[in-house]
Amino acid sequence: MANGQGEVYVLRLSHRKERDKRVTTHVALTARAFGARGMIYSGDRDEKLEEKIRDVVERWGGPFEIRYEPNWLAFLKRWREQGGFVCHLTMYGLHVDDCIDRVPRDRPVLVVVGSEKVPRVVYELADLNMAIGHQPHSEVAALAIFLDRYFGGAELRREFENARLKIIPCERGKKVIRLLGSREQEDQAHQEQEGPEGREEEPERA
Numbered sequence: 001m002a003n004g005q006g007e008v009y010v011l012r013l014s015h016r017k018e019r020d021k022r023v024t025t026h027v028a029l030t031a032r033a034f035g036a037r038g039m040i041y042s043g044d045r046d047e048k049l050e051e052k053i054r055d056v057v058e059r060w061g062g063p064f065e066i067r068y069e070p071n072w073l074a075f076l077k078r079w080r081e082q083g084g085f086v087c088h089l090t091m092y093g094l095h096v097d098d099c100i101d102r103v104p105r106d107r108p109v110l111v112v113v114g115s116e117k118v119p120r121v122v123y124e125l126a127d128l129n130m131a132i133g134h135q136p137h138s139e140v141a142a143l144a145i146f147l148d149r150y151f152g153g154a155e156l157r158r159e160f161e162n163a164r165l166k167i168i169p170c171e172r173g174k175k176v177i178r179l180l181g182s183r184e185q186e187d188q189a190h191q192e193q194e195g196p197e198g199r200e201e202e203p204e205r206a
Helices: 021-033 047-060 072-081 096-102 120-125 139-151 183-188
Strands: 008-015 038-043 065-068 085-095 109-113 128-131 165-167 175-178 190-193
Touching: 008 021, 008 072, 008 139, 021 038, 021 047, 021 139, 038 072, 047 065, 072 085, 072 109, 072 120, 085 096, 085 120, 085 139, 096 128, 096 139, 109 139
Parallel strands: 008 038, 008 109, 038 065, 085 109, 085 128
Antiparallel strands: 165 175, 175 190
């Protein structure tokens, strides 16, 4: 998978189907919304998780992929062998402000986030162990900050491809348009705006 220059993927380690279903969903949603091209996860296979994320991509656009990897260690080694860069997010690493420039822009980047205790081999194989601060915090927050620093905020204005739904920013209320086809047909989109008697499409929630 390490073939796209400058593309970012996320490796979520040790997913536990019942205990982690909400957090892992949030990791995937954050990865997509903040510019990553996909998420690979290990641990328990969770087809409901995959279905949910693919449904989000189908409705809100992509590209973004999710897939299960039963042997995360072999995948990690292959990523490096194929020229990819591995950045492990851990509060024990170097502060993001001191090392973000070490993350290359001309190689595919794999961002590793853990669930339960991360094996020592991850620290050893990572090209960079990075901390988003040195206090206990959520892996979701760490991933969001990393991606925002990496893309310099540009990811927040990204236009997603083949989206069926798009939010129109409002100072108050909620407004979502349904896209009927390609972006060239956007002016023909059916609009639904919140109002006393109106209906609205709700943004994705986990």
